[in-house]
Amino acid sequence: MDRGRAMGLSAQRVAALGECMIEMVRRPDGTFTMGFGGDTLNTAVYLARLGAPVDYVTALGDDPNSDAMVALWNSEKVGTGHVLRVPGRVPGLYMIETDDKGERRFLYWRDSAPARDLFLLPDSPALIADLEGYDLLYLSGISLAIWGERGRAVLFPMLDRLRERGGRVAFDTNWRPRLWPNKETAQRAYDEMLRRTDIALPGVSDLSDLYGDADADAVMARVRAAGVPEIVLKLEQPGCIVATGDGPDVEVPAEKVATVVDTTAAGDSFSAGYLAARLKGRSPVEAARSAHRIAAVVIQHRGAVIPREAMAGVLEAESR
Numbered sequence: 001m002d003r004g005r006a007m008g009l010s011a012q013r014v015a016a017l018g019e020c021m022i023e024m025v026r027r028p029d030g031t032f033t034m035g036f037g038g039d040t041l042n043t044a045v046y047l048a049r050l051g052a053p054v055d056y057v058t059a060l061g062d063d064p065n066s067d068a069m070v071a072l073w074n075s076e077k078v079g080t081g082h083v084l085r086v087p088g089r090v091p092g093l094y095m096i097e098t099d100d101k102g103e104r105r106f107l108y109w110r111d112s113a114p115a116r117d118l119f120l121l122p123d124s125p126a127l128i129a130d131l132e133g134y135d136l137l138y139l140s141g142i143s144l145a146i147w148g149e150r151g152r153a154v155l156f157p158m159l160d161r162l163r164e165r166g167g168r169v170a171f172d173t174n175w176r177p178r179l180w181p182n183k184e185t186a187q188r189a190y191d192e193m194l195r196r197t198d199i200a201l202p203g204v205s206d207l208s209d210l211y212g213d214a215d216a217d218a219v220m221a222r223v224r225a226a227g228v229p230e231i232v233l234k235l236e237q238p239g240c241i242v243a244t245g246d247g248p249d250v251e252v253p254a255e256k257v258a259t260v261v262d263t264t265a266a267g268d269s270f271s272a273g274y275l276a277a278r279l280k281g282r283s284p285v286e287a288a289r290s291a292h293r294i295a296a297v298v299i300q301h302r303g304a305v306i307p308r309e310a311m312a313g314v315l316e317a318e319s320r
Helices: 039-049 064-075 124-131 141-165 183-194 204-211 216-225 266-279 284-298 308-318
Strands: 014-017 021-026 032-037 054-060 083-085 093-098 104-109 136-140 168-172 199-201 230-234 239-243 250-253
Touching (some): 014 039, 032 039, 032 064, 039 054, 039 064, 039 168, 039 308, 054 064, 064 083, 124 141, 136 141, 136 266, 141 168, 183 204, 199 266, 204 216, 230 266, 230 284, 239 284, 250 284, 266 284, 266 308, 284 308
Parallel strands (some): 014 054, 136 168, 168 199, 199 230
Antiparallel strands (some): 021 032, 093 104, 230 239, 239 250
């Protein structure tokens, strides 16, 4: 496969890999609502809503909340054939609190979540063999962190085999320091991952904190040096820079939003909007504009996955 050309939607097998957790959101009155979310799962749902055929790959328990997750994903037309189930285990949990500007704070309970063992379970060898046949795999820095050294030792050779066959890999940097034992371990994992990435969706704040890069130019230079052919650099101010090597880099400003309610899944929905547009054959710059439009709607509502009806207008526009 020519890694520089646009992807055609109908011919693609797409999968998002990672973890879904029980989501507890504190409401303004102090009560909580329960839902489900996780960075790559959020992206998978928004991809499905945008018309991309996507499977979600994770491991869950055999409890009622795990059953409810699978039922919800099926209702969203996200494929669940590669959701491994582990008897006696339960998903992780996180709590979100947002301030009056929509910025969020997370608290996690996830140490024994089965998703951490995705590549180390009895059913993992069959899963890995099937994943190598996909056309596009999407994962994040959070995915890398939860799988640990043993999981990454399985992941990276799998990605090599997939890419040798012509498949592609998309990676969102999503840096969460508390998930890593130290920065040195994380840096080695990110270096390995970027060398196996075809579409990178890095954040300036992510890689500046992880590596100590001074600014957006330094972050872009780092990702380029890893050999990534398609880069969508998310800036600290609203907007992104698209770099493909086919011409000068292009800065694409974000959509203006009057009232930001919750930024929880801003980056996840952006990734979905970008990848969905690329899968439909749109150019990287056009895809970045689509991504901004999707994210602008999502951050005006509470929760990681907003109601489908809240997206009706943007989904109709993106389907044209």
